[in-house]
Amino acid sequence: xxxxxxxxxxxxxxxxxxxxxxxxxxxxxxxxxxxxxxxxxxxxxxxxxxxxxxxxxxxxxxxxxxxxxxxxxxxxxxxxxxxxxxxxxxxxxxxxxxxxxxxxxxxxxxxxxxxxxxxxxxxxxxxxxxxxxxxxxxxxxxxxxxxxxxxxxxxxxxxxxxxxxxxxxxxxxxxxxxxxxxxxxxxxxxxxxxxxxxxxxxxxxxxxxxxxxxxxxxxxxxxxxxxxxxxxxxxxxxxxxxxxxxxxxxxxxxxxxxxxxxxxxxxxxxxxxxxxxxxxxxxxxxxxxxxxxxxxxxxxxxxxxxxxxxxxxxxxxxxxxxxxxxxxxxxxxxxxxxxxxxxxxxxxxxxxxxxxxxxxx
Ligand SMILES: Cc1cc2nc3c(=O)[nH]c(=O)nc-3n(C[C@H](O)[C@H](O)[C@H](O)COP(=O)(O)OP(=O)(O)OC[C@H]3O[C@@H](n4cnc5c(N)ncnc54)[C@H](O)[C@@H]3O)c2cc1C
Numbered sequence: 001x002x003x004x005x006x007x008x009x010x011x012x013x014x015x016x017x018x019x020x021x022x023x024x025x026x027x028x029x030x031x032x033x034x035x036x037x038x039x040x041x042x043x044x045x046x047x048x049x050x051x052x053x054x055x056x057x058x059x060x061x062x063x064x065x066x067x068x069x070x071x072x073x074x075x076x077x078x079x080x081x082x083x084x085x086x087x088x089x090x091x092x093x094x095x096x097x098x099x100x101x102x103x104x105x106x107x108x109x110x111x112x113x114x115x116x117x118x119x120x121x122x123x124x125x126x127x128x129x130x131x132x133x134x135x136x137x138x139x140x141x142x143x144x145x146x147x148x149x150x151x152x153x154x155x156x157x158x159x160x161x162x163x164x165x166x167x168x169x170x171x172x173x174x175x176x177x178x179x180x181x182x183x184x185x186x187x188x189x190x191x192x193x194x195x196x197x198x199x200x201x202x203x204x205x206x207x208x209x210x211x212x213x214x215x216x217x218x219x220x221x222x223x224x225x226x227x228x229x230x231x232x233x234x235x236x237x238x239x240x241x242x243x244x245x246x247x248x249x250x251x252x253x254x255x256x257x258x259x260x261x262x263x264x265x266x267x268x269x270x271x272x273x274x275x276x277x278x279x280x281x282x283x284x285x286x287x288x289x290x291x292x293x294x295x296x297x298x299x300x301x302x303x304x305x306x307x308x309x310x311x312x313x314x315x316x317x318x319x320x321x322x323x324x325x326x327x328x329x330x331x332x333x334x335x336x337x338x339x340x341x342x343x344x345x346x347x348x349x350x351x352x353x354x355x356x357x358x359x360x361x
Contacts, residue, residue: 079091260296
């Protein structure tokens with residue numbers, strides 16, 4: 001039987017599902033190649049790992065081991081360039097990989113929103129960059145380090161709440177350009193979070209449009225300056241800039257149809273944060289990557305059997321749980337919310353169950 005080469009780039013949530021189910025793809029006639037870094041870091045426990053609340057390995061998946069166990073040809077590294085006309089991908093080590101079908105699941109980066117950002121500032125995405133935070137805090141020579149987080153969305157709130165409970169952190173500031181932090185939270189949940197942050201001494205600066213974040217301080221549009229020892233950039237996520245270099249999209253992502261295929265190239269798929277889902281805008285959340293995995297898997301099978309391709313239908317609401325440190329969490333689904341220790345226990349169970357699927361025993 002002739003084989004069809006499918007190249008998976010990045011081992012994000014959706015591709016992990018495919019790697020696990022690779023035997024079905026191989027049986028259908030695919031030769032599966034994966035080009036990705038060796039380890040995948042899971043965002044559900046990223047904040048806790050970054051502030052030292054959980055060990056570094058708590059959210060890691062050994063992608064090479066998983067691929068090896070399911071017969072996927074693993075190429076360690078990152079995609080450097082792509083020739084969509086000749087259908088050839090080139091890895092950072094110069095190795096060239098030809099493909100018949102290509103799928104991108106390479107995640108996102110933090111979007112600096114036009115700010116000038118010093119290289120010492122810790123970025124929340126890619127997660128490998130966020131993992132530098134713990135080391136930066138340990139290196140800090142001050143006994144009471146001042147940390148400023150720029151961006152008062154879910155990630156900024158999680159990090160501020162957790163940092164405020166960490167030993168050695170003296171002052172935590174959360175800086176937001178809008179009129180309130182947690183703008184997406186239901187009003188009652190926002191009030192609850194504000195009470196937690198106030199009790200832990202987090203200083204909140206709203207209406208502060210940051211123009212520049214330097215090594216030791218930041219400057220806002222109306223001239224105020226705020227000093228820090230360590231700054232964290234948490235101003236929202238955008239697709240990786242390399243997509244533009246590859247001619248596949250822009251900061252919104254690779255434009256894909258409901259079938260998760262590129263608008264003009266049927267053989268190219270994009271899933272998760274690096275995709276711009278054209279039927280309707282999707283928030284950059286792991287849950288979409290997770291739910292797109294089975295659709296992508298079925299699509300590859302349908303393609304080889306010349307059947308109609310399935311479509312991704314996002315659910316209107318998803319459960320999201322913030323780890324607020326100190327043993328408590330905040331769960332939100334639509335306008336419903338719950339707070340407390342039981343919520344964090346539920347989050348840990350959900351995260352562990354998901355990670356266990358991709359870890360070899
Ligand atoms: C601190 C933090 C906490 C978050 N918590 C949550 C949460 O609790 N729940 C939730 O739903 N969302 C959360 N998010 C959002 C979540 O991180 C993303 O929506 C999710 O990770 C996107 O999944 P993905 O599969 O698209 O990509 P990712 O999970 O980012 O995976 C992409 C993979 O591709 C690899 N890669 C990147 N570039 C290349 C390349 N050029 N070549 C090959 N491989 C490459 C990366 O190393 C990575 O392993 C959080 C985000 C942050 C920053």
